[in-house]
Amino acid sequence: MDGRLIVIVEDEDSARLGMERALKKKGYQVLSFAESPRALEYIKANSGEIDLVITDLRMPEMDGIQLIQEIMKLADDISIILVTAFGSIESAVEAMKLGAEDYLSKPLDMFELRKRVEKIVGNKRLKREVNLLKQRLDKKYSFSSIIGNSPGMEKLFEKILMVAPTSSTVLITGESGTGKELIANAIHQNSPRKNAMFLPINCAAIPAEILESELFGHEKGAFTGAVGRKIGKFEMASNGTLLLDEIGEMSMDLQAKLLRIIEQKEFMRVGGSEIIKVKTRIVASTNRNLDDLVRDGRFREDLLFRLKVVHLRIPPLRERREDIPLLINHFLKIFTEEHGKAGLEISQDVIRVLCRYDWPGNVRELKNVMESLVIFAQDSTISLSELPEEIVGSNGSHSQSGSDAGEKGFLNAEDSLLLKIGTPMADVERELILKTLEQCDGNRTVAARILGIGLRTLQRKLKEYGEAESDENTAGH
Ligand SMILES: Nc1ncnc2c1ncn2[C@@H]1O[C@H](COP(=O)(O)OP(=O)(O)OP(=O)(O)O)[C@@H](O)[C@H]1O
Ligand SMILES: [Mg+2]
Structure with missing residues (x-):
């Protein structure tokens, strides 16, 4: 009861x-x-x-x-x-x-x-x-496509839940591929506007004159080629959310008009005189540093102040490495399903290397790498030799940062000869080569790549160390 x-x-x-x-x-x-x-x-x-x-x-x-x-x-x-x-x-x-x-x-x-x-x-x-279950499901669903439980992402989710129900303008910044569009969508999905339109528009991809009529619409005859009235995106998304993607690329002229819309919630179509009122929620995103653009005179300071009232910054992937294994699993699941490779697994070594890589292209790059790994996988487990060279070869800024060395590097600095002063160079080299080889499951091609030496040099060294040639495991993928 x-x-x-x-x-x-x-x-x-x-x-x-x-x-x-x-x-x-x-x-x-x-x-x-x-x-x-x-x-x-x-x-x-x-x-x-x-x-x-x-x-x-x-x-x-x-x-x-x-x-x-x-x-x-x-x-x-x-x-x-x-x-x-x-x-x-x-x-x-x-x-x-x-x-x-x-x-x-x-x-x-x-x-x-x-x-x-x-x-x-x-x-x-x-x-x-x-209804209660539905509400909970809605909440879960609207975040379910955003993977991450690092403190940085948790904080972001909290902020999203706080700002989403309001109509306030939101600025989302973050490097390319960090998920700005995904977050903008989550704001819309968690808002009372979720049943109305979510319209993204890329300000960098459209020439300024066209962008203006795309955003504000135009009246018949406003310019050559304006054969009829066109309703702009601000009007279309009046009950919904408009994402102004790459806002840093918007012309100064349009920035002024945007400011007016944010402040007065009204505008005129291009070539029109009727004042149109809208309730559009504006979300802006950019991977540029808007403060720098203001300094260079390419972005209006008053607009930046308006946009910055609610500012969500998405941390780059290298600042939340604990999300990487989650994302790997997420994309592995998606792409094995999509490409009919159920049961395909990924080796711990690969995961370790992927966690150490710096991901300059952030989640998008990781997503692309995972798709390619799945498509080209030949065995039941994805192994190190299948990774692109730039990832295997890179050490990642992380591995130099000192803490938790065992996870980040192949070698555990503490019990390695490398740090003991007085160890003969030849011994250091031998240990480095053998440990690297061990970490690569004996795959000489990959080991040579990581060590930055040629395969034949590696083979010669191994021969010197008395590693039997019959152990050959290079397979040369
Ligand atoms: N946390 C995440 N969980 C799952 N997928 C993600 C996550 N972040 C990004 N993605 C995926 O990565 C890809 C890039 O995301 P998105 O397009 O939102 O990035 P962006 O920040 O807008 O990049 P750009 O600045 O290059 O436009 C998309 O396919 C998106 O679904
Ligand atoms: Mg984007």
Whole structure:
């Protein structure tokens, strides 16, 4: 039972008490009234807490039909059962027409009453539960495509949930491929505007003159070629969200118009004189440093101030490496499904190397690498030799940062000979080569690449160390 109320309105004491007792016995919360005007007063004041009103038809002052009419005026979701004297079927029909859900005839059968009540209240409870689940699902769904549980991303999710329900302008910055468009979309999906349009427009890809009419629309004859009226993106997304992607590339002239729209929520179509009001929510994104652009006189400072009120900065992938394994799994799942390679796995070594790489192209680059790995995979496990050279060969800024060396580098600095002063150079080289080879599962091609020496040099060295040639495992993919 979830504590919602049933109100009984019945002037006849025995019937009222009988119903009250029958329902309370079943655990319902019941409140009963002998006078209908007082009942109505209560219902009006507490309508949000009431599931069901059971009302008698014939009562002094205000009869059941009148009461139903009054209750129906309240916007809330209150169900009504009318109780009629035997034979007044017409009133029952009228009550149902007015919006009552059910009716019962006197003399009352308490078993029947409980059955009807349970049906109505049970449905309501179910509906509430479904709505609750839906809300939770909505919330989950709208973030489910954004992978990441690093502190940086968690903080970002929190901020999104805070700003999304508002209509305020949002600036999203981050390097290329960090997911700016994805975040802009999440803001829209988590806002009350989610059922209206989300329109992204790339300010860098469209020449300034065309961009203006794309954004604001134009009137017929506004310029050569303007054969009819065109509705711009601001108008189209009036109830939704407009993403101005790469806002740093917008011309100064358009920036002024944008500022006006943000401040006054109105604009004119190109070649028009009518002032058009819009409610469009604006999200702007860029991978440029807008402060630098302001300094260079290429971005309006007043516009930047307006945009910066809500500023979401997406950290580059190399600053949230704990997200990399999650993203690897995410894309592995997506691409193995897409390319029909179910069951394909990825070796721990590969994951380690991918976690160490700096990802200048951020998530987009990782996504592309994963797709290519899946497409070209020949065995059941993706191994180091399949990684692109620039990734295997790179050490990543991370490996020099000192902490947690074992995870980042192939060699664990602490128990390596390398740091012990006085170790002969030849021994250092030998250890480096053998450990690298071990980390590469004996794959000499990959080891040579990582070591930055030729394959034949590596083979010669191994021969010197007495590594049998029969162990050859280069396969030369
Ligand atoms: N956290 C993430 N989880 C899952 N996929 C992501 C994530 N971040 C980015 N992506 C994916 O990476 C690709 C690039 O993302 P997006 O286009 O949003 O980047 P961007 O910041 O707008 O880049 P650019 O500045 O180059 O336009 C998209 O395919 C996107 O789905
Ligand atoms: Mg983008």
